[in-house]
Amino acid sequence: MSALAMNETLAIARLGQRGDGVAEAADGQVFVPFALPGETVRAVRDGDRAQIVEILTPSASRIAAICPLFTRCGGCAAQHMGEGLYAEWKRQQVVTALSRAGITTDVAPLVDAHGAGRRRVTFHARRDENGMRVGFMAAKTHDLIEVEACPVLAPGLARAPAVAKLLANRLRASNKPLDIQLTASEAGLDVDIRGHGPAGDSLRRQLTEAAERLDLARLAMHGEIIVERRAPLQLMGKAAVTPAPGGFLQATAEGEATLSRLVLAAVPKAKRVADLFAGCGPFSVRLAERAQVSAYESEKAAILALSRAVNHTQGLKPVTAEARDLFRRPLLEHELNAFDAVVLDPPRAGAEAQIRRLAASQVPVIAYVSCDAGSFARDAALLVAGGYALERVTPVDQFRYSAHIELVGVFRKSAGRK
Structure with a gap:
């Protein structure tokens, strides 16, 4: 069969999770990279994937890419999307994940946290x-x-x-x-x-x-x-932290600051806070400006970086930092109940073992920072089943033009649930 004979005309109905345009064909969905909703395209199809040959009817939301390597380089998926479409696509990822988990809550508009760019x-x-x-x-x-x-x-x-x-x-x-x-x-x-x-x-x-x-x-x-030759410092609130080589950092400085503001706003009156999966301490050092903090992180090098930064920063309340694998040895209910609030920022897979303990605890408020809407929704359902209400979710965009989305969810223990 010739390449020309393989061409199909496809009407793009919506955007998929990874940013591909999605068309409804007689035999199922077809995913078309770099196509936008409302567009009609001629494409070469291979199963449920297709490549654009020609855009017959362009979307009003289509814009020019900022990089000549766009569509070739795998780093960006969405340079062709106008601002409004782009923001709603990212927000909708969170809405959809929560809906699939049976959770209805307020999902705020997307917060742009690209700042000066990825660091x-x-x-x-x-x-x-x-x-x-x-x-x-x-x-x-x-x-x-x-x-x-x-x-x-x-x-x-x-x-x-x-x-x-x-x-x-x-x-x-x-x-x-x-x-x-x-x-x-x-x-x-x-x-x-x-x-x-x-x-x-x-x-x-x-x-x-x-x-x-x-x-x-x-x-x-x-x-x-x-x-x-020089300490590669990262400024975090009042502290100057030297992360371990290759140690985890939020993608942008603005992203870290935005996530921190949302976390601090979620626990304004807490006097004792647990920071789980604390990394080198971007939340811990900011929380310690007004609360006593217990930080837990599996990477010993990150805990050492946090401890050194705290020891060299004036004006902080006490911070204890412990290397602990929260997947194998999560904090138990009696440990959690000593805190007024818990902040957690787990890896992409989420924190199911720790979440089950949190769901059974009496911690008044939980601020959950996530880089994966799917694992967050799964964990959120466990907390809701344990008596927590998901008050609000704020999507945060620090990976501009990619399909990645961060978020902060705020949970509060429902009155009367023990």
Whole structure:
């Protein structure tokens, strides 16, 4: 069958969760990347997927992309969406997830938290016959798209592609695929390289020399510091935190600040707060400006970073920080009941074991920060079944143009439920 004979005309009805246009065909749904609701497109179809050949009737919400690599690079899914459509698409992801879990609550409009841009980026490096190629992966493939600049990055990462390229070339003899993570800090670039394996003495000297030449704040490999020329500080409220190499950070500084404001607004009168999955402490240090905080996090390096920051910050109430695996050893009801409020920000999979304990507790208010609407909805249903009311949910967008969405949900123990 010829390519022309495979073409179909499709009417796009809505957007899917990943940003694809969805058409209703006689044999089921067809997903069309980069198509918008209301558009009619001619496309080449393969099963339930199709690729646009021509847009016959464009949507009024279609806008020009800001990056020439859009549709090739896999980093962005939505540069073609107008502001109103984009915001409602992201908000609707949360509404749909909650609806599927049988939960009805107020879902606020999307909060834009892109700010100055993403402060962390990971470049992939692969060797071919022409040397090291450095860039991002294409959508749904392992093809590498070389990148010289990225418009969604913060100004502090402007030279990140060039730095990644130089470091990749220093390591080309290994013939290994590399992931080079660069983070913008108050002191400059903080770099962690993964995939190479341990560095011997000779390579460590070469990398130290490269860090000097590139004026890096810190250079690490697999989380092990090769050289720290300046502490790569991140400002969090009153505190200056030095995260562990490659340690978790919110994608944007504005995103972290926005999530923190929502968390603080949820627990305004709490005197004792538990911060679960606390990371290096972006919520803990801000909460400690007015409440006593007990922070729990499985990564010992993150707990150490938080403790050091607290010890060097004046004007905070007491903060205790404990390394504890909350998946294997969640806080129990009698421990939870000692707090006026609980804040949690678990990984994408959610926190089912800890949530079951929270559902059985008497904690008055819970502020749940999530990066996955589906796992949040599952956990929310458990809390509601345990006597909590989900008062409100606020979607937060710090991964602009991607399908990712953050949110903050506020739960309060219903009166009379024990």
